[in-house]
Amino acid sequence: MAKNKEPAFVEHITPRSEDFSQWYTDVILKADLVDYAPVRGCMVIKPYGYGIWELIQKEMDARFKATGHSNVYFPMLIPESLLLKEAEHVEGFAPEVAWVTQGGTEKLQERLAIRPTSETLFCAMYSKWVQSWRDLPMKYNQWCSVMRWEKSTRPFLRTSEFLWQEGHTIHATPEEAQEETLLMLEVYREFSENVMNIPVFTGQKSDKEKFAGARATYSMEAMMQDGKALQAGTSHNFGTNFAEVFDIQYLSKDGKLEYVHETSWGVSTRLIGALIMTHGDERGLRLPPKLAPIQVVILPIAAHKPGVLDKATELAKTLEAAGLRVELDDRDTVSAGWKFNEWELKGVPLRLELGPRDIAQGQVTFVRRDTLEKGQLPLEGIARAARDLLEEVGRALYRQAEEFKDAHTYIARNMEELTEGVQTGFVRASWCGCRECEDEIKEKTTATSRNMPFDQSDMPSDVCVCCGKPAAKVMYFAKAY
């Protein structure tokens, strides 16, 4: 057999190196994460894809609770008058709002927006609920879907309706609100690195790129394997901007009426897109162990031979008892070779093969999805060994992503270097801070400002990469999804 030929399964997925976009589409469809819905721009998230989202929710929600937040549910419809209250906010979202204009057979007196985000609704309710400083802070979160009438869509990255969580909090002081804003960004960063195994750039957005109605927006930006940026989570500080418009006031300790300071923060099913584009390879998905709906797949080999299936079932039970998410693939309708490729496409982090030879020697054959490294483990103590291996897979995925990120992060001192850098990655540059330069950079390179790192100490240059005037900030630039 010709060893240098590509294996047959490669024909089923467009090579990642050849066409990254098509590869992405092929992988999500073939791994059975989503399907296109009959509604324009909408997708159905299928069981395997939704399983990933459920695990994201579970991990994320525990972190929200641990930082003192409670879950609530707000309606999906927003009266037009409410949405129109904050001018900057409306301007930002108006072009992509879907409207309900009729109820049953009657035309509505006032149009209702299908929520593109819920700041205005939260504000309306907060203004009813807050009386005194004793009511503060209020720290709520909701898991829901929102709708934005996007012109061009891609599964998980940009769809008309998408699932997310939106946290909305109000505080007595600016200091508390800022602390909350940065705390939740930190929650997102920790989650991304430890649960998704994705390194991120955290920092503050420019005025141009900040959220409509926010005083300050912070983001985490992840680098995809084509070098483009994916905004993976945002945290906003509104100051008293919305409070003044919606009249959210409280009576302070010394008896004065004060406006509350408000924050909001969110992540969405876009994170699943980030997983795919960060870790995926030519064979398909490589899921981080903490988010894999199936962490270990067990393949009985020559399952018709006596004892094999029993032993495999026993192995599955042992691992399940140890708290692992296990699938025993005992299908007799497809060959072992087929199963190998299928589970690799679906990104299961660890595969255990159990055949007559393994059983005779009291061992199991393992294959790591991240490296495809193959070896043997004793059946004795297998649960512990499997758990250790899964942890190592997670660490290895992170290391690999981090190496890629570091190798594709460049320093630019002039426009030539910036232009070249954003072709394959992120560019760290000094910036004067003015909108004109940001626009010019986008015009010339199609790259946008991503965020300004918190550590501003290491300036690439003391003049702006674009206009040559004195530099004010270190900014990352990249092409973005």
Added chain:
RNA sequence: CGGGGUGUAGCGCAGCUCGGUAGCGCACGUGCUUUGGGAGCAUGGGGUCGCAGGUUCAAAUCCUGUCACCCCGACCA
């Protein structure tokens, strides 16, 4: 929104130029043989050709419109 492409069986495609009984591979059903990297043979089932108009004795094929999806741009927290 602009440029390019694609819609024919569950999936991948051919047929369209030049109108004349709907095809192929995979998958699926049944039987036997197989089983450690995408098994083999035999046999069988499945399609208002994206949708709507039009031309014609006759349309998957020609004409008009429309919808959806993919890629590249533009736009966009």
